[in-house]
Amino acid sequence: MSTSRIAITGVRSIAIEQADPERAARFYTEVWNLSEVARAQGVIYLRGTGGAHHILAIHPSHGPARMRSIVLSARDRACVDALHVRVAAGGFAPTVAGERSAIDGGYGFSFRDPAGREFEVVCDAHDHADDAKVADRPYKIGHINLNTAMIEPMTHMLTEMLGMRLVDNAGTQFFFNADNPDHCTIVLCRYGMETLNHVAYEMPDLESVMRGTGRMHDAGYPVEWGVGRHGPGDNVFAYFCGVEEFPLEYTSEVLQIDETYSFHGPDFWKWPAGRLDQWGVTPPHTTRWKRVQTLYEFAR
Numbered sequence: 090m091s092t093s094r095i096a097i098t099g100v101r102s103i104a105i106e107q108a109d110p111e112r113a114a115r116f117y118t119e120v121w122n123l124s125e126v127a128r129a130q131g132v133i134y135l136r137g138t139g140g141a142h143h144i145l146a147i148h149p150s151h152g153p154a155r156m157r158s159i160v161l162s163a164r165d166r167a168c169v170d171a172l173h174v175r176v177a178a179g180g181f182a183p184t185v186a187g188e189r190s191a192i193d194g195g196y197g198f199s200f201r202d203p204a205g206r207e208f209e210v211v212c213d214a215h216d217h218a219d220d221a222k223v224a225d226r227p228y229k230i231g232h233i234n235l236n237t238a239m240i241e242p243m244t245h246m247l248t249e250m251l252g253m254r255l256v257d258n259a260g261t262q263f264f265f266n267a268d269n270p271d272h273c274t275i276v277l278c279r280y281g282m283e284t285l286n287h288v289a290y291e292m293p294d295l296e297s298v299m300r301g302t303g304r305m306h307d308a309g310y311p312v313e314w315g316v317g318r319h320g321p322g323d324n325v326f327a328y329f330c331g332v333e334e335f336p337l338e339y340t341s342e343v344l345q346i347d348e349t350y351s352f353h354g355p356d357f358w359k360w361p362a363g364r365l366d367q368w369g370v371t372p373p374h375t376t377r378w379k380r381v382q383t384l385y386e387f388a389r
């Protein structure tokens with residue numbers, strides 16, 4: 090993508106609230122294969138092997154487990170400021186852009202989407218020098234899928250405010266590309282609730298997705314849908330109900346695109362009867378997955 094594009098560059102991290110943060114941290118380190126990097130004021134921070142200081146912050150919940158916020162990355166301060174102007178002009182009442190007090194520092198602002206979900210846009214945060222992809226360990230958050238009944242206002246926010254590009258639409262799913270080569274970074278799912286659909290952690294390769302799937306199975310978290318290869322994005326997928334029924338995906342081999350990629354709509358992304366992925370190997374998703382992919386509310 091062009092370096093002059095004013096757009097977010099990816100998902101830096103998410104913050105979640107769990108009833109038992111210690112148990113959740115054990116799951117994310119021992120089974121999901123993240124690493125703990127810090128603890129402060131009751132919050133546990135976990136990293137992938139990529140450079141981001143952390144990709145997951147686990148807060149204690151004071152009610153049902155839920156999503157807290159999504160932290161998006163931007164290239165530099167000029168880009169953050171340009172995005173801030175757009176978000177303010179769009180009527181989203183962002184906080185003043187400035188130095189963050191967060192554990193990973195940086196410069197940015199926050200705002201709430203049309204459904205009240207909290208987003209942050211951040212640059213210049215403290216990152217790790219080591220950022221290599223490591224077999225069988227998540228590298229970064231690849232994409233986040235949000236359920237919404239407000240496809241049009243959410244699409245307007247993602248494209249006109251955050252500079253993302255709608256690159257595909259398959260049935261209820263709308264795929265948005267950030268300023269990076271990954272096919273999509275945010276996906277919207279047309280649904281009657283403003284909840285989380287799932288969070289996808291990117292593994293270095295197919296072998297890692299398979300190893301992770303086996304490790305999840307051994308730990309009592311069987312695959313709920315997959316393993317398969319999606320149509321849009323061409324990525325390998327395996328979906329799980331994680332600790333506290335958090336909807337999780339291991340993914341890899343995401344299609345890399347540039348500005349020449351052309352949009353295809355639902356008529357193009359149709360499977361033959363009985364097929365749910367490119368390989369034709371995954372069974373239908375479980376009833377439990379269907380329930381869990383609408384379960385997580387956002388703090389508002």
Ligand SMILES: [Fe+2]
Nearest residue numbers: 234287289338
């Ligand atoms: Fe996904």
